[in-house]
């Protein structure tokens with residue numbers, strides 16, 4: 001696995017378990033879109049950046065289809081809840097809590113994120 | 117009714133035309149099909165069809181599409197329908213009808229709905245080969261066959277409503293067409309002198325030759341007995357290969373005469389106000405064969421429908437009567453609006469005319485008004501926009517001055533009298549006798565909120581369609597008045613419709629979604645992220661207008677990249693396991709062997725599944741996101757471009773092989789398909805756009821199922837619009853015919869830009885055409901006749917698009933920064949997504965779907981999608 005080069009730019013870190021994990025530079029994220037990152041244990045995370053440079057992290061796997069694609073969805077706000085809409089069947093997931101806005105029985109893992 | 121006790125009474129209907137069919141429906145609605153045996157004798161080889169729309173056969177409506185008879189209805193109601201079996205005699209004493217087959221049917225009630233026959237003036241050789249009438253589908257089939265094989269010139273005897281329609285049809289068949297009318301003007305029954313003059317000018321401008329004030333004296337034939345011309349009453353001879361008699365109709369009352377029923381002096385089976393024959397209480401007559409109680413024989417379908425209802429109600433012992441009907445008509449003859457209503461000729465004593473006429477523009481409008489200001493009737497030629505409202509106002513004093521009703525809007529004082537001014541009793545739909553009050557109730561009490569719902573609920577607008585415009589405005593007004601807040605906004609972020617956002621973006625030259633959201637979004641949405649509905653919609657608007665508003669035409673540039681749906685963002689189609697498909701453009705479906713080989717090599721090298729699509733090109737499935745740039749670099753090198761299979765944009769222009777190879781082809785359909793595909797490629801639109809070009813009317817390219825379809829004719833191209841396959845298929849409508857290459861392209865330019873401008877998000881042209889007020893007529897007015905004066909702008913917008921088009925995959929593979937996005941993981945760009953895996957099937961691959969539910973699987977039993985490279 002080739003890891004991205006370390007630079008002095010602002011980093012995006014998240015906390016998948018106990019420790020913090022550095023995923024990428026903030027510059028690798030386009031405002032309004034996401035990217036996928038691979039965790040050391042094989043899990044996948046979808047990272048998003050909004051227009052105010054807030055960053056969010058949820059599990060990348062779309063629970064409705066099983067495909068690892070949430071990072072490729074469009075983000076939006078419903079009231080003041082930020083969400084991502086799955087690119088496959090369009091269900092929306094709250095980016096902070098991981099709850100599915102279209103089916104309360106479903107949720108994805110959400111992770112704490114930090115930029116520094 | 118006289119029936120032996122216990123036996124089921126029998127109703128026999130003779131004639132299964134438009135009125136006969138309506139009569140059956142009226143019986144069913146009243147439950148009479150359950151209590152009676154109903155038997156129908158139908159003379160024609162097919163059950164009832166839409167005779168009013170007969171001519172649309174020549175613009176592509178098939179006989180099946182013209183049918184008015186739902187066989188399920190017939191079966192469900194246990195109706196015995198004998199097709200191709202005319203009644204020959206009636207025995208009123210025995211109460212039986214005998215059909216040609218010898219079948220004898222006893223009746224308790226007999227209903228005659230035998231319609232009319234075309235009147236053919238008794239001129240010598242009127243039955244020569246090449247002489248036709250215009251009444252049935254069989255007549256049209258015969259005319260078409262003869263015109264195609266044996267005629268170049270055609271003449272229609274009779275310049276009335278049907279004559280003009282027939283002449284238009286002959287012209288459409290490629291014949292040089294003449295109209296010979298005995299009266300001094302065209303449509304003498306419907307319009308007055310001024311109206312006839314306006315009509316004449318317009319019709320002559322279309323290339324038809326009109327001879328008024330002359331009669332036909334004889335038909336001239338050659339030695340084989342085929343028509344070569346006709347001698348006219350002024351002594352001249354008109355050379356023609358085909359003659360259509362359209363000199364009026366006569367009631368078909370022979371059967372009734374033979375049975376001793378009273379007929380009028382000038383024909384027609386005499387009936388009373390209940391549509392019962394005056395001679396026999398057990399026999400009814402309805403439709404064009406009947407002489408109504410007011411002494412008239414009606415030659416229109418609406419009064420016939422009313423008679424059908426009256427007869428059914430009488431049989432059911434309901435109260436009903438038919439005392440007379442309105443003779444209003446509105447038609448579009450060869451694209452010219454002609455309407456007359458009420459006392460069009462001003463026969464009421466002491467009435468006054470208000471006339472507006474502009475000979476240059478082919479406009480003529482006359483209102484007939486009584487001394488006290490009551491509107492009595494009128495004639496409209498060239499612009500019948502106000503017809504629906506005026507007809508409904510007839511009989512009352514309009515709330516504004518009559519002058520202002522006929523002056524065109526641009527003449528300053530022209531007033532557009534809205535339907536809100538109509539009284540509740542005003543009949544808005546005369547085909548189905550629906551009043552304004554009934555429409556208001558449909559909205560108010562029955563909670564209809566759209567025109568289609570109101571149509572379903574009231575039947576209004578489902579006949580000739582001429583009232584649909586007024587209907588739309590009434591529904592809107594009613595919804596607004598009842599305080600129903602119809603939020604037409606695009607989504608939770610914007611209160612505007614897509615069309616309104618388009619206008620804002622264009623007028624204010626807004627190139628950034630954020631600006632639009634922050635300045636024009638709903639209060640609570642400003643400053644937010646927007647949503648998955650409006651982002652792609654606004655992204656598409658910006659892309660369609662890019663060169664004009666000064667935005668980048670490249671959909672992945674800057675902020676635009678963030679707006680695109682995932683497919684557009686990766687310029688490929690996402691598949692269910694997270695892999696992508698790749699569809700290079702193959703314009704017109706034409707591809708040289710070398711390019712086919714390239715596609716084969718790429719698919720082999722990347723281990724992709726290949727399939728020929730329904731759009732005449734090749735799809736390669738199973739590419740991982742990080743493979744897309746590599747695949748596309750090779751495709752771009754080999755001269756391929758994006759096929760936009762992922763975009764709400766032009767997909768394919770399918771072709772048939774056309775005149776180059778096909779023995780039937782009359783134009784080079786492949787070349788045209790390629791030209792069109794290259795012209796409109798990359799054009800972002802509210803929904804995907806599809807097209808096809810057929811080389812002749814056999815239509816092998818299926819152009820009529822496309823958003824814009826082109827079918828070759830001997831003299832050019834016919835353009836059809838609004839077709840759709842998919843879940844709700846729709847045949848495209850003819851927009852214009854016999855176009856040159858340049859005319860065709862110009863019309864498509866305008867059509868597409870008008871659609872892009874006014875359609876809703878994800879609204880195909882088919883639904884758009886059904887939704888927009890005025891429908892096809894309105895679109896034709898705007899794009900063919902430039903009624904809104906916007907065609908220059910529409911063409912300008914398209915020229916800008918064409919001039920600035922660049923292939924987005926070529927742009928992407930040349931831009932390292934953009935390519936950086938095509939990675940599986942931001943922190944491990946070359947590691948394939950482990951849930952994207954494939955298993956073999958029929959010598960190719962397919963997604964490993966079980967893997968999606970289990971997450972991971974030991975590496976050795978999966979077949980990698982990517983072959984070593």
Ligand code: SRM
Nearest residue numbers: 689697728729730731732733761767840841842843844880
């Ligand atoms: C690949 C193809 C099937 C095939 O293997 O033949 C296909 C595949 C898809 N079609 Fe299709 N359609 C394909 C030809 C058609 C056709 C036939 C045609 O174009 O002549 C039709 C009917 C014609 C029409 O559109 O009027 C067709 C009617 C649809 C519809 C229904 C549209 C409608 O107006 O009702 C959808 C759904 C939609 O767009 O909302 C759809 C959507 C789709 C999508 C995009 C569904 C999706 O979101 O994943 C499929 C993905 C394509 C991909 O991943 O590459 N596809 N689809 C065909 C690609 C043609 C091409 O070369 O571009």
Ligand SMILES: Cc1cc2nc3c(=O)[nH]c(=O)nc-3n(C[C@H](O)[C@H](O)[C@H](O)COP(=O)(O)OP(=O)(O)OC[C@H]3O[C@@H](n4cnc5c(N)ncnc54)[C@H](O)[C@@H]3O)c2cc1C
Nearest residue numbers: 131133134135136159167202203230231403404415416417
């Ligand atoms: C080209 C064209 C355009 C028209 N445009 C308009 C328009 O725009 N607006 C409008 O209002 N009207 C229009 N009309 C007129 C309209 O079509 C008629 O008013 C309507 O069809 C009358 O219906 P009907 O049932 O009385 O007669 P038809 O529809 O003629 O039906 C009568 C049926 O009875 C059958 N029949 C006759 N004798 C027998 C028998 N002995 N046994 C069994 N069956 C028999 C005939 O074959 C026929 O099928 C148009 C007509 C034509 C031809």
Ligand code: SF4
Nearest residue numbers: 772778781811812816
């Ligand atoms: S549409 Fe006509 S020209 Fe084209 S292939 Fe079919 S028969 Fe031949």
Ligand code: FES
Nearest residue numbers: 545547579580581
């Ligand atoms: S007036 Fe003909 S459909 Fe309404």
